Amino acid sequence: MNPIEIAFIILAFGSYFQHSRQKYFILIIPVLAFFVSSFHAHIPASIEPFIIPGIAILACISCIRLAPMTLLLLFPQYDHFWEALLIPVLWLIVTPLMDNMNSRIDDEYIPAYIRGVPIRLISLGILYHVFHPLSFI
Amino acid sequence: MVDAKHISPASTIDQVQSNSGYLWIIVACIPLLFQLPSSEVPVWAVGLVAGGWIANKHPLRWIALAWGIAVFFPVMPLLLLACCGALLKDWKHCIYAAVLGSALSLSPIPGEINNMGTVLIIIGLISIIYNKVR
Numbered sequence: 001m002n003p004i005e006i007a008f009i010i011l012a013f014g015s016y017f018q019h020s021r022q023k024y025f026i027l028i029i030p031v032l033a034f035f036v037s038s039f040h041a042h043i044p045a046s047i048e049p050f051i052i053p054g055i056a057i058l059a060c061i062s063c064i065r066l067a068p069m070t071l072l073l074l075f076p077q078y079d080h081f082w083e084a085l086l087i088p089v090l091w092l093i094v095t096p097l098m099d100n101m102n103s104r105i106d107d108e109y110i111p112a113y114i115r116g117v118p119i120r121l122i123s124l125g126i127l128y129h130v131f132h133p134l135s136f137i
Numbered sequence: 138m139v140d141a142k143h144i145s146p147a148s149t150i151d152q153v154q155s156n157s158g159y160l161w162i163i164v165a166c167i168p169l170l171f172q173l174p175s176s177e178v179p180v181w182a183v184g185l186v187a188g189g190w191i192a193n194k195h196p197l198r199w200i201a202l203a204w205g206i207a208v209f210f211p212v213m214p215l216l217l218l219a220c221c222g223a224l225l226k227d228w229k230h231c232i233y234a235a236v237l238g239s240a241l242s243l244s245p246i247p248g249e250i251n252n253m254g255t256v257l258i259i260i261g262l263i264s265i266i267y268n269k270v271r
Contacts, residue, residue, distance in 0.1 A: 128253050
């Protein structure tokens with residue numbers, strides 16, 4: 001899974017991850033995971049299997065509500081620093097776009113069976129295809 | 138017309154949670170998106186069902202369970218099971234996701250639709266059909 005897919009999973013589960021610390025977690029954890037993977041060769045083999053679970057546990061303890069999002073952010077393999085920055089950049093672009101759209105997609109002229117989560121997921125799916133070319137950079 | 142004063146915050150939260158009930162389908166698609174080997178999908182599914190019973194709604198328990206499974210099945214990524222489990226709301230959704238994830242791993246899905254955007258659009262369409270039929 002590439003970082004764009006992770007960013008859109010987080011956006012799809014947006015209602016679960018509403019927390020004041022959310023933006024700090026999204027900014028810090030991918031960068032932290034990138035630095036851990038880039039210093040992989042310098043970490044002693046005896047403690048290497050404990051690094052990512054250790055970070056996951058610490059992040060989960062610091063904010064239990066954001067634990068699923070933290071685990072998602074630690075999950076992909078970040079090969080370049082750009083990939084670690086892609087998740088917060090996408091989140092910062094798409095979140096205001098979706099907030100702007102939410103006021104319109106909940107209007108009464110939209111049929112009740114489309115309103116809310118279904119149209120939100122379809123909008124996110126279309127936005128994924130709009131931003132997908134960023135993964136080729 | 139419904140008066141906004143008569144809508145309690147609790148009922149609004151219930152409505153949001155019932156509408157978010159389709160999101161376990163996203164979790165079921167995670168092994169497919171991650172291209173987990175089909176030999177590892179049963180391990181993922183059993184881990185998800187076991188975790189739904191043991192570690193339900195406790196992310197630290199999910200990490201411990203995933204760690205335990207990764208010891209016996211090193212090919213299984215540790216955080217894959219932990220993040221899948223932590224995303225699910227209750228044990229029923231764990232079972233649904235495990236069954237659908239296993240079924241999806243067995244079915245030949247073309248690579249062109251094997252991406253998050255298409256998955257989100259398909260889930261949106263499924264939820265529209267479900268809402269319409271219901």
